[in-house]
Amino acid sequence: MTGWRAWTIVFRGIVWREALRFVNQRGRFVAALVRPLVWLFIFAAGFRAVLGLSITPPYQTYVLYEVYVTPGLCAMIQLFNGMQSSLSMVYDRETGAMRTLLVSPAPRWFLLLSKLMAGVFVSILQVYAFLAIAWAWDVRPPALGYLAVVPALVLSGLMLGALGLFVSSTIRQLENFAGVMNFLIFPMFFASSALYPLWRMKESSELLYWICALNPFTHAVELIRFALYLQFDPTSFLVTLGGFAVFFAAAVFMYDPAKGLWGRRKGQAA
Amino acid sequence: MESPALEVQGVGHAFGHVVALRDVDLVVPRGRFVALLGVNGAGKTTLFSLITRLYDNTSGVIRVAGHDLRRAPGKALARLGVVFQTRALDSDLTVTQNLAYHAALHGIGRATARARIAEVLAQVDLADKAGMRVAALSGGQQRRAEIARALINRPDLLLLDEATTGLDVRSRREVLALVRGLTAGGVSVLWATHILDEIDAEDDVYILHQGAVLAHGIARDLAGAEGLTRAFLALTGAEA
Numbered sequence: 001m002t003g004w005r006a007w008t009i010v011f012r013g014i015v016w017r018e019a020l021r022f023v024n025q026r027g028r029f030v031a032a033l034v035r036p037l038v039w040l041f042i043f044a045a046g047f048r049a050v051l052g053l054s055i056t057p058p059y060q061t062y063v064l065y066e067v068y069v070t071p072g073l074c075a076m077i078q079l080f081n082g083m084q085s086s087l088s089m090v091y092d093r094e095t096g097a098m099r100t101l102l103v104s105p106a107p108r109w110f111l112l113l114s115k116l117m118a119g120v121f122v123s124i125l126q127v128y129a130f131l132a133i134a135w136a137w138d139v140r141p142p143a144l145g146y147l148a149v150v151p152a153l154v155l156s157g158l159m160l161g162a163l164g165l166f167v168s169s170t171i172r173q174l175e176n177f178a179g180v181m182n183f184l185i186f187p188m189f190f191a192s193s194a195l196y197p198l199w200r201m202k203e204s205s206e207l208l209y210w211i212c213a214l215n216p217f218t219h220a221v222e223l224i225r226f227a228l229y230l231q232f233d234p235t236s237f238l239v240t241l242g243g244f245a246v247f248f249a250a251a252v253f254m255y256d257p258a259k260g261l262w263g264r265r266k267g268q269a270a
Numbered sequence: 271m272e273s274p275a276l277e278v279q280g281v282g283h284a285f286g287h288v289v290a291l292r293d294v295d296l297v298v299p300r301g302r303f304v305a306l307l308g309v310n311g312a313g314k315t316t317l318f319s320l321i322t323r324l325y326d327n328t329s330g331v332i333r334v335a336g337h338d339l340r341r342a343p344g345k346a347l348a349r350l351g352v353v354f355q356t357r358a359l360d361s362d363l364t365v366t367q368n369l370a371y372h373a374a375l376h377g378i379g380r381a382t383a384r385a386r387i388a389e390v391l392a393q394v395d396l397a398d399k400a401g402m403r404v405a406a407l408s409g410g411q412q413r414r415a416e417i418a419r420a421l422i423n424r425p426d427l428l429l430l431d432e433a434t435t436g437l438d439v440r441s442r443r444e445v446l447a448l449v450r451g452l453t454a455g456g457v458s459v460l461w462a463t464h465i466l467d468e469i470d471a472e473d474d475v476y477i478l479h480q481g482a483v484l485a486h487g488i489a490r491d492l493a494g495a496e497g498l499t500r501a502f503l504a505l506t507g508a509e510a
Contacts, residue, residue: 006377013374017360017367024362096356100419103322104375105348258326258340 010106011114018118022125032080032126033133036073040134044069056197058229070139071225072194074127074149078157079217081123083185085115086164090171102255109252116165116248120157127153145228152227156220159240162247169254192218193225216243273336274299275349275427275458276321281330283316290316291481294330298427298458303450305469305489306462308478309506314462315355317478318431321460322352335426348376351420351457355431357412358419361405365396365415368404369422376423383422390418394448410441417448421457428452431462442468466499479506 022029048065059067092098101111131146167180191208192215193201202209212218219239226233276298283291291313298304308314320327321334323343332339337346359368366387373383391397394414404412413433420428430449434442446468449459461468469475471490476483484505485492493501 005379009374009377009379013371016374017363017371020363020367021360096354096358097360099322099324099352099354100358100372101375102324103347103350103352105344106375106377107344257323 007106007110010104010110011117014101014111014114015118015121018115018122022122028084029126029129032077032084033130035080036076036130037133039069039073039076040066040137040139056199058226058231058233066134066137067139068197069195070131070134070141071228072192072221073134074130074153074224074228075156075160075194075217075221076189077126077130078120078123078153078160078220079185079189081119081126082157082160082162082164083167083180084164085119085161086168086171086180087174087177089115089165089168090174090177093168108255108257112165112252112255113248116158116161119161119164120154123157123161124150124153141228142230145230148230149224149227152223155237155240155244156223159216159220159244159247162244162251165251166247166254169251188215188217191215192221194218194221216240219243272300273333275302275335276460277331277333278317278321279331279333281317281320281327281332283320283325283327283329289481291320291327294478294481294483296460296476296483296486298460299474300426300458301453301456302474303453303459303461304474304476306460306476306478307464307466307469307502308462309464312464312478312506313481314464314478315431316481318352318354318429318462321429322350323347348423349426351423351425351428353413353416353420353428353430353433355433355435357416359404359412359415362403364401364403365391365407365418366400368415369419372419373422378423386422386424387418390421393421393452394418408441409437410444413437413441413445414448417445421452425457427458427460429460429462432464433461434463434465434468466502469498477502477505 044066089098092101101115102108104111167184171177171180191212193212194217198209198212198218201212216239219236220243222233223236223240226236274297276296278294278296281291281294282289294317296306306314306317319325321332321339323339323346326340334346335349337349339346360371363371369387369390370383373386378386387400388397391400394417396411396414396418399407399411399415404415407415416433428449433449434445437445449461453459463469469489471488471493473489475487475489475492477485477492489498492498496504
């Protein structure tokens with residue numbers, strides 16, 4: 001298999017399969033929306049009265065807590081989507097479907113990137129469904145923000161998906177996935193700027209502030225937040241881009257037949 | 271001279287300190303049905319994982335249709351069709367959707383894929399099931415659909431790892447007859463099994479045990495006067 005035409009066909013095929021799976025699993029789509037909506041409708045309503053927010057970029061004025069939390073919930077959808085993809089890769093590995101992908105003649109890094117892009121595509125659909133509901137809940141960023149946020153969502157989706165891909169290469173069995181939730185997803189989400197601004201965190205603990213500031217998820221949230229309000233945050237962009245590069249390189253290494261650790265352990269063959 | 275469909279030369283593999291394969295030599299000539307016989311844990315699946323480059327062998331060389339698997343993995347894998355021990359079709363998708371996906375993984379465009387799907391489904395006698403979800407097919411039909419998937423790229427070499435596992439006697443016979451029939455069309459087959467009944471007297475057989483090839487030859491010659499079962503048990507020390 002050579003040439004961009006063949007690679008395009010492979011890419012299209014992988015995205016098409018993910019889209020078909022997505023259509024066939026409508027429950028997954030609804031379930032992915034329930035989590036952020038619970039946060040928006042209940043958690044945010046409760047905290048609105050408690051948590052005062054001063055004017056902080058990219059906002060030009062005081063904002064309601066629902067408004068503040070919405071970009072974080074968009075990133076949360078992508079975080080969970082990335083982990084869902086990771087979970088499905090572990091499942092595919094156990095059932096054998098993963099083997100059929102990896103024995104394709106296309107380079108392995110390209111197969112993994114295609115799978116990653118397919119997951120990002122699905123996550124963006126989920127984010128837009130969430131933003132539509134949030135609009136009805138009076139969370140209304142500038143109209144152009146809905147367009148400007150696309151590249152931010154692509155990049156943050158790539159970083160979080162690559163993290164999921166890397167995680168999938170380290171998990172031996174589906175049963176181990178609960179550990180990922182407890183030790184990775186929840187700390188990543190809560191130790192970020194998704195639910196509260198970093199200056200708030202600094203007021204209570206300098207150490208926690210630095211943990212949050214160094215958390216790549218924080219930068220994915222801020223990238224989305226700034227883009228949604230038609231601004232660009234170069235630090236968040238660079239950290240998210242760097243995070244994607246590091247996580248993806250680690251995933252490619254782990255899935256590499258010659259170098260990776262993934263295929264070297266007995267009983268963990270694809 | 272045309273190179274064999276598969277050449278495995280001095281291949282070894284270890285999982286950490288556990289040696290799974292030692293110095294394996296194996297050849298599948300063009301258009302031949304070759305059986306790889308071994309008890310569970312003999313190393314058959316590991317060998318298949320190396321031939322499909324799920325991971326790299328720690329020693330030796332593997333060539334598919336003359337292409338070195340490490341130096342030119344894309345060319346080698348393009349000549350390969352694989353039916354894994356575990357079922358690999360997406361049960362939520364239809365047979366056609368599954369085949370279209372695998373055609374795409376081989377870089378086959380839509381128009382060509384449509385024609386190929388019709389062709390391979392006719393070969394495995396599943397043309398009337400094209401629009402059915404895989405989950406709705408019987409075990410034997412799912413196996414035939416897997417074979418159709420493996421044929422979509424018109425491979426030189428078809429690998430089947432215990433392809434009849436979990437099938438009833440009738441389905442097992444049908445699948446085996448189908449695969450043997452493919453060799454008439456020029457496809458070379460490496461058939462891994464632990465079921466001695468699946469071996470014919472004229473088959474080229476490799477007996478793999480504890481990661482090494484214990485014997486190789488035509489089944490009739492290996493069997494001698496005692497029969498293949500006794501010869502196999504004597505070689506491997508397995509229980510009857």
